[in-house]
Amino acid sequence: MKVLVIGAGNMGLTYAEGMSKSKRLNNENIMVLDKSEEKLKELHQISYFDAFEDFKDCVPQADIIFIAVKPYHSESVFEEIKLFLNPKQIAVSVMAGVTIQTIQEGTGLTKVVRAMPNLPAQIGQGLTSFIATKEVSNDEALIVEDLLNTTGKSIQVTSERFIDASTGISGSGPAYVFYFMQSMMEAATEMGFSKEEGTLLVSQTFKGAVELFNQYNITPKAWMEKVASKGGTTQAALDSMDANNVNKLIQEAAFAAFNRAVELGKK
Numbered sequence: 001m002k003v004l005v006i007g008a009g010n011m012g013l014t015y016a017e018g019m020s021k022s023k024r025l026n027n028e029n030i031m032v033l034d035k036s037e038e039k040l041k042e043l044h045q046i047s048y049f050d051a052f053e054d055f056k057d058c059v060p061q062a063d064i065i066f067i068a069v070k071p072y073h074s075e076s077v078f079e080e081i082k083l084f085l086n087p088k089q090i091a092v093s094v095m096a097g098v099t100i101q102t103i104q105e106g107t108g109l110t111k112v113v114r115a116m117p118n119l120p121a122q123i124g125q126g127l128t129s130f131i132a133t134k135e136v137s138n139d140e141a142l143i144v145e146d147l148l149n150t151t152g153k154s155i156q157v158t159s160e161r162f163i164d165a166s167t168g169i170s171g172s173g174p175a176y177v178f179y180f181m182q183s184m185m186e187a188a189t190e191m192g193f194s195k196e197e198g199t200l201l202v203s204q205t206f207k208g209a210v211e212l213f214n215q216y217n218i219t220p221k222a223w224m225e226k227v228a229s230k231g232g233t234t235q236a237a238l239d240s241m242d243a244n245n246v247n248k249l250i251q252e253a254a255f256a257a258f259n260r261a262v263e264l265g266k267k
Ligand SMILES: NC(=O)C1=CN([C@@H]2O[C@H](COP(=O)(O)OP(=O)(O)OC[C@H]3O[C@@H](n4cnc5c(N)ncnc54)[C@H](OP(=O)(O)O)[C@@H]3O)[C@@H](O)[C@H]2O)C=CC1
Pocket: 006, 007, 008, 009, 010, 011, 012, 033, 034, 035, 036, 039, 068, 069, 070, 071, 073, 076, 077, 094, 095, 096, 116, 117, 118, 119, 171, 172
């Protein structure tokens, strides 16, 4: 089995690296294609895949083709690969908002997996939601799932709507966490801590809270109550967040990402 990754950016390289650790593949079976000359020079230095710049040299050999370019480059990629495709090949797209229908129409392939990963995939801690068309056999879906799992965990969803919805939760979600971290670091600096101190205070707080959550079967709300003493400091902070509707605003932000994914799909 041979896998081709189109687009050697954050996601494409993450998958290439993850898949290089898969028992299903060895290094000669992973191909990566990118258009940028500068990037290609770097790609040729990497030993765990073969780098390509011409679609004709790699697309025909691939059984599974990961498409990891920005959504606005999808049309040009479809146009360029179309000539070299055969109906047995499986396209796996990680592009936000690009629908299965668009991928099928653009490539002529019927076997399509639409996936939504997230950035922690870079350290094997990703979460990828995915859905496969009915033309993808169960065995093929299992192979793709195994490949996706080389970057973390995955969930198979039952309708394409949940790919857009998970974009709003897990796909874009790491940025919401970084937003919160950034705000807390700015508050720490405002309080007089050095940048290094603020970074440690915040990063260890996030790490510890997430570890607690992962180790016990308790909701975030119940954990909040454990931290907050009646009339104490935490309650003052939580009351301030409630007064400013922070809960609702975070939900609105997640829906803004979800809606944007749907909107991208209409283009
Ligand atoms: N980053 C994230 O957290 C997540 C991203 N995604 C999705 O993953 C996809 C890729 O995102 P990301 O990795 O961040 O993007 P990047 O810009 O880092 O990577 C895309 C790569 O594709 C290259 N490229 C552009 N056009 C072509 C082409 N015609 N043929 C081959 N390569 C091409 C780009 O080159 P150049 O830079 O020269 O244009 C770039 O190297 C997007 O569709 C995004 O929606 C999904 C979930 C999370």
